[in-house]
Amino acid sequence: MLSEQSVPVVRATLPAVGAALGEITDRFYARLFSAHPELLRDLFNRGNQADGTQKQALAGAIAGFAGMLVDRPGTRPDAVLSRIAHKHASLGVTSEQYKTVQRHLFDAIAEVLGDAVTPAVAAAWDEVYWLMANALIAREAQLYETAGVVEGDVWRPMLVTGRHRETPDVVSFTLRAADGGPNGRFLPGQYVGVQAELPDGARQIRQYSLSRGPGRAEWRISVKRLRSGPGPEGEVSSWLHANLGAGQTVMVSAPFGGLTLPEGDGPLLLASAGVGVTPMLSMLDELATTGSARRVIVAHADRSPDDHAHRDELARLAAALPHGECHLWYEDPDGCAPGARAGRTDLGALELPEGLTAYLCGPLPYLRAVRGDLLHHGVPAADIHYEVFGPDLWLGQE
Known part of the structure; x- marks a missing residue:
């Protein structure tokens, strides 16, 4: 919940900040990737950056969360935050990275809005950011604990035991732990992150649902090849289709995802x-x-x-x-x-x-x-x- 002094400041500045969020997110990502090119290379989805959808999602998250804080102070978008947290966990995001994001985001806000960002405005929006960030950090900590891993340490090599073409655009891969140990448990409906080492040296990550139940000896993912023309969109699915086969190893995250089979006997x-x-x-x-x-x-x-x-x-x-x-x-x-x-x-x-x-x-x-x-x-x-x-x-x- 926002502090009493921040509520009127955020309410008064939300229209101006919201109107400028497109430009703010453009400047933010430019600053972030200039200072930390490894984040674009190995963490952020380059396809989503190229088509602008990641910028739209960030802008929507900030505006939506801020609006809820001032209009419905007793509520929180837990379902949305949970989806984001699961996705972050499958990427191995750490709490320290939120500090990096905050620094470059607020530099971008100050650059775009200029003198309108008074100390009071900066403090109020910093409070908005950390309310959202800390909610995500807490949820991600729970997910890492449940997965039995140290924060961000979600990756392990898995052996591809089989490959099967399902349709012209979908290939399934079966996987087991490369060290011969158990794959581990997951909940029906969850997904894993898969890391592809591309020809330019990038290690891009995409999420794929586990497409069989947890009672099987091997995991299975089913990868649809995206055909969106040149550019980074579809680069991971195309690489997996062209290069990944039985006998090879691939880095796979622990399972995450909140869309899981509910207990009970209801329809x-x-x-x-x-x-x-x-x-x-x-x-x-x-x-x-x-x-x-x-x-x-x-x-x-x-x-x-x-x-x-x-x-x-x-x-x-x-x-x-x-x-x-x-x-x-x-x-x-x-x-x-x-x-x-x-x-x-x-x-x-x-x-x-x-x-x-x-x-x-x-x-x-x-x-x-x-x-x-x-x-x-x-x-x-x-x-x-x-x-x-x-x-x-x-x-x-x-």
């Missing part, structure tokens, strides 16, 4: 699009392995049956549940997927039971559309959970 909706099916496969595998009697509604959308990674596996796992059902939508059904519907996901075609808990994973437009449909059908917002891969541009809409 579930597992809704996904594209490669967003991967955490749902892990949840379904665990449900089938444990003989769950829950009602489970699977709803998946894709471009076509040929583009649907793990299509047969998804249907088989849903059918293995006594109260499981699988509904498919394809933009181009092409006649080879009996029972699939044409077009995009239509929850109005399904019978949604009372007490439903929904889990969503897919592109942001898909998440927005399906979440809106669920709210329209009376599912409480608190019972709708989603995972965003890439910068979270949906801040403040919990």
Whole structure:
């Protein structure tokens, strides 16, 4: 909660700061990477920097958090903060790095806003920053403790034991600990960071869901190759597709991610699009392995049956549940997927039971559309959970 003296200062300056956040984040990242080029090379996603989405996410996080502090002082965007903390943990972010970010961010604010940044304004916004930063640091400390690792020390080599092409654009890799020890436990729905050493020497990191349940001897990730033309976007997935094979080792983080299978016996909706099916496969595998009697509604959308990674596996796992059902939508059904519907996901075609808990994973437009449909059908917002891969541009809409 903001101090009494800071609330009116932040409220009065929020419009000006918000209007300038685009320029502030541009200057911030320029300063940060000039002073610490290793952060862009080995920590920050170069694709998200190139297309501007990371800057948008940072600006949205600052503005959204500050607005909540002054307008709803008794609340905090815990779901958003948790998603950010899990992502940071999978990158090995440390508490010391928040000090580096603060220094370059506030230098950028002073450069853009000039004399408007009085000592009182600087102190108030510093308080905003550290309220958010300390919340993240505390959550990340809990995640590291749960994972049984020292702060930031999340990496270990894993051996690729197999490679399988699922679709023209998706390849699965099976993994086990390179030292022959146990892989370790994870919760169904979690992801790992994967570090790729690229030809220019960068060690870029991307997150991939574990696409089978935790009861398996080996982990599996399913990597979709992004085809966005030249530039850094898609550089890691393309490298993994072209270079990673059985017998090689790759650096993999401990598992993180808050979109996990809930305990209990209430009905579930597992809704996904594209490669967003991967955490749902892990949840379904665990449900089938444990003989769950829950009602489970699977709803998946894709471009076509040929583009649907793990299509047969998804249907088989849903059918293995006594109260499981699988509904498919394809933009181009092409006649080879009996029972699939044409077009995009239509929850109005399904019978949604009372007490439903929904889990969503897919592109942001898909998440927005399906979440809106669920709210329209009376599912409480608190019972709708989603995972965003890439910068979270949906801040403040919990």
